[in-house]
Amino acid sequence: MSITIKQLTPGFIGEVSGIDVTQTLTSAQAAELEAGMDRYAVLIYHDQRFSDDQQKAFSRNFGALEDTASATIVTGRRLDADMADVSNLGVDHKPLARDDRRRLFNLGNQLWHSDSSFKAVPAKFSLLSGRVVVDAGGNTEFADMRAAYDALDDRTKAEIEDLVCEHSLIYSRGLLGFTDITDQERASFRPVRQRLVRVHPASGRKSLYLSSHIGTIIGWPMPEARAFIRDLSEHAVQPRFTYSHKWRPFDLVMWDNRATMHRVRRFDETQVRDMRRTTVAGDSVTAEQLAA
Known part of the structure; x- marks a missing residue:
């Protein structure tokens, strides 16, 4: 059976069938799936009953895995550094x-963001496996930053180009009033610089690189910068640019952080929601970093 990718929304979301990605892929299969990512930016796979090791092995078809340790507050971990714990569970596997x-x-994951935009070398792909999902709520929403860029007027495109x-x-946690950050965490979360407009290395398409992690624009007064970023973000998450994924057990959703934003929606957190994410590391900076 050959790989099939069904378009769910025009040019954005693809639903993959005809392959069990818990098994070892050929180089041709991996290339076909990566080409699908370059086209759609989000791919959905149903009934992929991963072990953690199988999810990591599949993810490595697309590059080295990112160390997730610096993306969390200093605390106990249920999973190792190659896999982000995006559940609502503690080390005892019970809801927090x-x-x-x-x-x-x-709770910052409920804000629109791009994974690891807070790292000097931001992430390429994220792959989220729904091991245990909730009955209501908990959808993951995606916004197409390529389409959002394309819809801007020429004057705005010229203004944001550089x-x-x-x-x-x-910055993102501060939006929610979470300021309980230790000195060690503050050092780990030191701000980094990213271009506001990115060019996709495979498709050549431009996209907005937005995220709740943005605190300011270099060279702008912070209040003006934040007001402008809010305006751009409101434009980018209009319904015509977004898709909401309702999770089934053992869904795998894979997205390109260079071309999308995403967020999770609220759910009853007395229920178990076990979600595990691997992240494929990026390979270049988008902007020169401030000297240490």
Whole structure:
């Protein structure tokens, strides 16, 4: 059976069938799936019953895995550094208490963002496996940053072409009032610089590189920068640019952080929601970094 990718929304979301990605891929299969990513930016695979090792092995077809340790608050881990724990569970595998510090930090995932934009070399792909999903809520929404860029007027495109933004987890968590950050975490979350407009290395398409992690635009007064980024973000997440994924057990969703934003929606956190993400590392900076 050959790989089939069904278009779910025009030019954006693809649904993959005809392959079991828990098994070893050929180089041709991996290349076909990567080409699908270059076209759609989000691919959905159903009924992929991964072990952690199988998910890591599949992810490595597209590049080296990113170390996820610097993307979390300093706390106990259920999973190793090659896999991000995007669940609502503690080390005892039970739902976190409402006032648990890790839960409060992770509420930032409900804001529109791009994974690892707060790292000097930002992420390429993210791959999220739904091991245990909830009955209601918990959808993951995606926004097509290529289509959002294309829809801008020429004057705005010219204005943003060379702008550079500062990204940090401190900024996104601060939007929610989470300021309980240790000195060690503050050092780990030191702001980095990213271009506001990116060019996809395979397709050549331009896209907006937006995220709740943005705190300012280099050379702009911060209030003006934040107001402008808010305007761009409101434009980019209009319904015509977005898709909401309702999770089935053992879905795998794979997205390109260079061309999308995403967020999770609220759900009943007394229920178990076990989601595990591998992240394929990027290979270049988008902007020159401030000297240490």
